[in-house]
Amino acid sequence: MSTATTKKTVLRAEGFSCPSCVSKIEKQVGRMKGVESVKVHFASARIEVMHDPATAKVDDLVATVKKAGYTATPSAF
Numbered sequence: 001m002s003t004a005t006t007k008k009t010v011l012r013a014e015g016f017s018c019p020s021c022v023s024k025i026e027k028q029v030g031r032m033k034g035v036e037s038v039k040v041h042f043a044s045a046r047i048e049v050m051h052d053p054a055t056a057k058v059d060d061l062v063a064t065v066k067k068a069g070y071t072a073t074p075s076a077f
Contacts, residue, residue: 006036009058011047011072013040013065021070028068032056047072 034055065072
């Protein structure tokens with residue numbers, strides 16, 4: 001993993017009600033170009049994404065989560 005181009009973004013998610021939602025989001029976001037890894041924390045409704053911000057912008061991450069059927073917003077923590 002190249003730390004020069006990789007950034008960790010945390011999104012707050014809304015709308016998931018079951019653990020199967022987690023794999024749906026991880027699959028969709030994980031397919032994005034520039035995304036190295038994605039981890040959804042069901043209990044805290046957080047999505048942690050390691051990505052290249054030049055290739056996978058935060059707005060693109062949010063849009064992809066929305067495409068999966070959920071609402072996400074960038075989190076400050």
